[in-house]
Amino acid sequence: MTTTQAPPATDRVTSYSRAINEALAEEMRRDERVFMMGQDIGTLGGVFGLTRGLQEEFGPVRVRDTAINETFIVGGAAGAALGGTIPVVELQFADFLFTAADEVFHKLAKWRYMHGGQFTMPVVVRLPSGVVGGAGAEHSQSLETIAMHVPGLKVAVPATPADAKGLLKSAIRDPNPVLFFEHKGLYRIKGPVPESSDVLVPFGSARVARSGTNLTVVATGLMLGRALEAAEQLAPRGIDMEVIDPRTLVPLDIDTIVASVEKTHRLMVVHEASRTAGFGAEIATQVQERAFFSLDAPVWRVCGTDTPLPQDPDLEQACIPSTDDIVTAALALAAV
Amino acid sequence: MTSTHVPDQRTRHEHLIEIYRKVVTVRFAELRIRGHVEAEGFGGFWHPGIGQEGLQVGAIAAMQPADYLYYAHRGLGYAYAKGMDLTALFGDLLGRAVGSTGGKGGGTVHFASAEHGVLGQGGTLGSNFVLGAGTALASQLLGDGRVTVVFFGDGAAARGTWHEAAIQASVWKLPVVWVCENNGWALSARFEDQSPTPNVADRAPAYGMPGVIVDGQDAMAVMDVTAQAIDRARRGEGPTLIEAKTLRIRGHYEGDRQPYRQDQVQGDEIPNDPVHRLGEHIAVEERRAIDAEARRTVEEAFDAALAAPRPDRSVIFEDVWA
The missing domain is CATH 3.40.50.920 (Rossmann fold)
Structure with missing residues (x-):
């Protein structure tokens, strides 16, 4: 089943990275429980500039710079979700999934299951992924299959600006943990993106x-x-x-x-x-x-x-x- | 130490009575489970907490009902002290549908009760550090006034997750209290062989937080230091590391013959027993009545759990997704 985008008349052309930034801002405006944390995402606006301007709008409490501590970024997100918030966290590179592997593959993926379904785990982990030009063996991998192999994690791999925005908005509203693989080589591409903040791209729809x-x-x-x-x-x-x-x-x-x-x-x-x-x-x-x-x-x-x-x-x-x-x-x- | 930090108006003696009741209930639960393991065999691993009940119940007595708990793997004292139903806890242990996890349990590890703020435990030791800091972050963000208490052992204190969680929690002054149960053993590893410092609490200053050492066999003392740490956390002054000195009475799991250990506790005598420490302050007749009631409560709950059905296999496919 294929979904159709909003009519072209309401689209405008913007970049993949801008589309992600818009999705984050819109969802944070919509729901005060949504917050972000990660390395260099606040003051700097992210090493790839994805979160630029968000700390200015939402403040340092909801857009938080962390230390270099991936186990906390993901494990802390898991705990924060259990405490009633909706964390959207960034690992600076998708490769750092391995640095936070216990938190990703055990805590995010299994906590609800292990504890008899008493909790939900509404966490989005944003993962700059793929080859970008000389980043090396530990900063360039495409690890989506590994994510796919562990039950309990949803996996998004957007290829266009419209999908990046629509899937990220769906991910933030999903009560399940989502690994969101953004391709670093696509950040600058441009494409039509619906003007409305209400357009979501559903998961499981090619x-x-x-x-x-x-x-x-x-x-x-x-x-x-x-x-x-x-x-x-x-x-x-x-x-x-x-x-x-x-x-x-x-x-x-x-x-x-x-x-x-x-x-x-x-x-x-x-x-x-x-x-x-x-x-x-x-x-x-x-x-x-x-x-x-x-x-x-x-x-x-x-x-x-x-x-x-x-x-x-x-x-x-x-x-x-x-x-x-x-x-x-x-x-x-x-x-x- | 005074009881002024304890968050209600009961007298100190009333607190002591309530703590004693819970400690002795957990003790009977420990003995009942051991009996079951020895008589029936057991499909999971029971990590006994016998002898450590005082510190578990004492620390949790300082918590508010809405506060969050991440417990460790030594027994069920934590979850019971936080208000969970004994039948549900035994049900988890025995793999029964009445367990808090609906039959996904089996072993000690994964009790949970959203209603009681018992948020569960990670099977990989030390994983609760980062989750606990995260839950405390949620409380800070939401302004809900709750404090998160995280239990862990001296072995788990070596995990890198401690370092990552402790730094972030301290920098952000998160409302979290860390309670280390130092029983001297991480499975077969002696604490003194694996620690660069004589105490876990000695490491706290490096993280910019107070480190407090307390006699873990003295439940009231543990309640007092925990109450102070919780007050501090609730005031927004950040985390505290409490190290409760205790002793591992049994093996790592029930059935562990401990060939690595020369200081094995023989028989049923528990050195510096927290039950006796509390019991000294209670009149004999009152104590006997509490003991009898506790024993009856445990027997009834255990029998109810044993009689409950096993879960249907369909639970395998439940709760993967919300």
């Missing part, structure tokens, strides 16, 4: 970013744009690609993907994360379980290399799928 007939490509984050570029290059060559952005991995809208495969009969999953046991493996498995006889060819994956990411920006780009890689793979898969 978006068909491009309709096509020959081949389905599932792509998230930075890879969505590359898949769409590849589709434009392939169109004159007789391959009409359908491009689907799941937008959230938990919950995953597998129905939209299966419906597309039943139409195109071929599927390729593109992700920036390492190939082995990435979400591409999960989607491939679910599709063959549900639509094996619709497939005319094996499901392929175009993914990041099974290596740490080198610090050098050129080497780093060679580790993640390029538009050319997607084009090449699509041509080959179409010929199978």
Whole structure:
């Protein structure tokens, strides 16, 4: 099931980072229980500038700079949620999920379950994610599959400004913990974003970013744009690609993907994360379980290399799928 | 020390009676559980708190009903003292549907009662530090006047989460009180072998907070220092680290033969027993009546929990999502 955005007439063009900033401000205006904490988010406005202006509007009590203490940022958010607030916290890089792993994967994910459903855990953890150009092996990873593997966490992977805003607003209103993977390489991209502060993008609702007939490509984050570029290059060559952005991995809208495969009969999953046991493996498995006889060819994956990411920006780009890689793979898969 | 910080108008003796009643109830609960483990075997791990009941009940006696509690893994004294129903606690222990977690329990760890401000416990030791600081932050943000009390052992005091939580809580003057139960042992590790300081409380000044050492077998003394720390927290002056010196009477878990230990407590004698310390101040007949009532309460609650059904397997899929 695909949702449609608000009518274009009410949209205006803004950046992915501005869209996130707007979502934070609107939700903090709407609900006084919402507060933020993280490293350098207040006075500085975030190392990527995402929270700029928010401490000015909401004050240092609701937009709090912390020490370098990821276990507190996430564990403290868990405790603050139990105390009746709605924390929206930032880990400076998504990679720091590992620094706060006990708090993320045990406390956020399991507290409600372990304690018999007596509590809710309305926490959003904002996670600047992915390759951005020379940030190195510990500041560039795409860890959404790891988040997806631990029951109890919702996982958002917005690829457009409108989705970044609409999904973040949904995340803040969700009573469950949400890991919100913002792609650092997308912060500056621009796109139409609804003017209204009431437009939410629901979780578990994939978006068909491009309709096509020959081949389905599932792509998230930075890879969505590359898949769409590849589709434009392939169109004159007789391959009409359908491009689907799941937008959230938990919950995953597998129905939209299966419906597309039943139409195109071929599927390729593109992700920036390492190939082995990435979400591409999960989607491939679910599709063959549900639509094996619709497939005319094996499901392929175009993914990041099974290596740490080198610090050098050129080497780093060679580790993640390029538009050319997607084009090449699509041509080959179409010929199978 | 005086009782002026204790937040109601009861006399000190009335407090002592109430604390004694709870301590002795928890003692009977400890003995009942041990009996069950020895006779029936037990699917989980029971981490006995026998001998440490005085400090648990004493500290919690200084809390207001609305205050928040994160307890540690030594027994059920904390949760009972905060007002939770014994049948529910035994139900958690025995994996019964009447448990506070509806049958997801089994073992000691995860009691909870939103109604009583018992917010639960993390199974990874030391994880309560950061959660407790966070809950105190919520109280500061909401201005709800509540204080969060976090219990932990001398072993968990070594966790990095302590450092992160203590610094942030102190910088923000969060209304949280840390209560360390130093029983000298972290499973097989002796505190003195793993601590660079003679006391956990010695570390408090580095975090800009008071560190207070108290005799953990003296429930009234623990109540007094905790009351002062809670008052301080409620006034917005920040956290306090209390170290209650106590003794681990049994193994890490019931059934642990403690081959690593030379100072094992033999028989049923509990050195410096908090029950006796309190009982000395109560007339013999009154004490006997309290004891009999406590024993009956425990037996009834345990029998009720034992008789309760196991949860349906469908609970596996409940409460993953709100």
